[in-house]
Amino acid sequence: MGSVAQLSVYPVKSLAGRTVGAAEVGPAGLAGDRAWIVVDPATGERVTVKASPAMAEVVATGDGEADAATLAAVLGRPVRLARAGAPQPGAAAVHLVSRAAVDRAAAGEVPEGCSADDPRANVVLDLPDGADERSWVGRTLRLGEVEVHVTRTPKHCLGVYAEVRSAGTVRTGDPVELVGP
Incomplete structure (x- = not known):
């Protein structure tokens, strides 16, 4: 279905993120993210x-x-x-965005308040032509060892939000697979 192109952790909310090669993912998302x-x-x-x-x-x-x-x-x-304490209401554990979504945003298809330059996603995906992560809402996805359930599209960001179903490690280059309905 595709692969993990980039992983980013944002240790401090509102600050720029750091790209990492691998991340432990638990129920709250990537370890150290928005802590x-x-x-x-x-x-x-x-x-x-x-x-x-x-x-x-x-x-x-x-x-x-x-x-x-x-x-x-x-x-x-x-x-x-x-x-940071408890997650903010409406916050998701993992934010995923495809390179295609970033390209669409750069071409002008971007929600208000969102940036194509920095979508602030934890996981950037390389997907085959025509694949659109927005169609995954309600589906379960495997990223390396980790399973996430895609819950919704963000209001002011690109991509999709997901909750963690099965913890583990995700690495740049890991395969991305849809599992189950």
Whole structure:
């Protein structure tokens, strides 16, 4: 059916992601993904990329103090990192997008608020011509050792969202297969 072209982990919400060759996937998604949020230390309010677009250019290093210092310099104000806690309502464990969807978006078929340059997906897929991941809603998919159930298309992003059915490791190059209805 296709293959895993790229894996990305976004350790800090609203920051740029890191490409990885392999990832452990559990019920909450890729290990370490969106585990931290950026917080204003004075108010305790979350700082997001919508209010501070420069955040999207910062790649988290995994060192909380260094990442907070870099963000403070980029934003021109103090910030701190805090554990993300429970997933946000409507959030999905895994975000998948095909290269074809990225190509369609680059040609102008893109939801408002979404970027063809950075779809912020965890898993980018190479699919055969004509295959469209949006047709997988309600289906189960195997990515290497991992099985996910595709639940819906995102409102403001490319691709599809999925919940993890069977944990394991997924690697760049792993086959992508539809399993069952």
